[in-house]
Amino acid sequence: MLQRAFFLILPxxxxxxxxxYVVENLPGVYRLEIQQGNIIDQTMVDQxxxxxxxxxxxxxxxxxxxxxxxxxxxxxxxxYRKSGDGDKTKKQxxxxxxxxxxxxxxxxxxxxxxxxNRPIQQSTLELPxxxxxxxxxxxxxxxxx
Numbered sequence: 001m002l003q004r005a006f007f008l009i010l011p012x013x014x015x016x017x018x019x020x021y022v023v024e025n026l027p028g029v030y031r032l033e034i035q036q037g038n039i040i041d042q043t044m045v046d047q048x049x050x051x052x053x054x055x056x057x058x059x060x061x062x063x064x065x066x067x068x069x070x071x072x073x074x075x076x077x078x079x080y081r082k083s084g085d086g087d088k089t090k091k092q093x094x095x096x097x098x099x100x101x102x103x104x105x106x107x108x109x110x111x112x113x114x115x116x117n118r119p120i121q122q123s124t125l126e127l128p129x130x131x132x133x134x135x136x137x138x139x140x141x142x143x144x145x
Contacts, residue, residue: 031084037065038077040091045109048095052102057095064095073097077107 038061047060057075064075077093096104105111 033084034082035080037079038062040077040079040093040109042109045093045105046112046114048102048105048111050102053100054097054102057102061093061095073099 040061044061048057052060061077065078066076068074073096075095075097077095079089079091081089091108093105093107093109095102096106
């Protein structure tokens with residue numbers, strides 16, 4: 001009896017484990033790209049300067065992913081990306097503050113020492129004039145008067 005149960009359970013276990021392998025490796029199946037955390041870019045890190053306030057850092061980098069209650073002077077920015085074909089990218093940046101001033105940067109990015117000149121991109125858009133003589137309410141009420 002025990003041998004029969006063993007010979008029934010063993011193929012069932014092998015079949016279930018094989019199905020997951022087959023399903024994960026089917027050709028032509030779309031797999032989602034997963035992005036989590038703060039998107040960190042070298043141009044953003046280049047704008048960081050020692051002595052910046054926390055508000056200025058939030059303006060440049062966004063809100064931190066992790067800000068610990070016990071370490072209020074340490075902010076962590078974490079970015080994780082897994083593409084559909086299985087490539088994984090993980091980047092981390094830790095900012096250290098003394099009171100309200102940025103004092104240190106640690107992680108996968110290092111700020112440059114050169115000043116950053118970002119070009120201002122402005123454009124002018126001309127809107128067509130609207131006919132404000134009669135509004136939608138004017139058209140609706142015109143049917144009743």
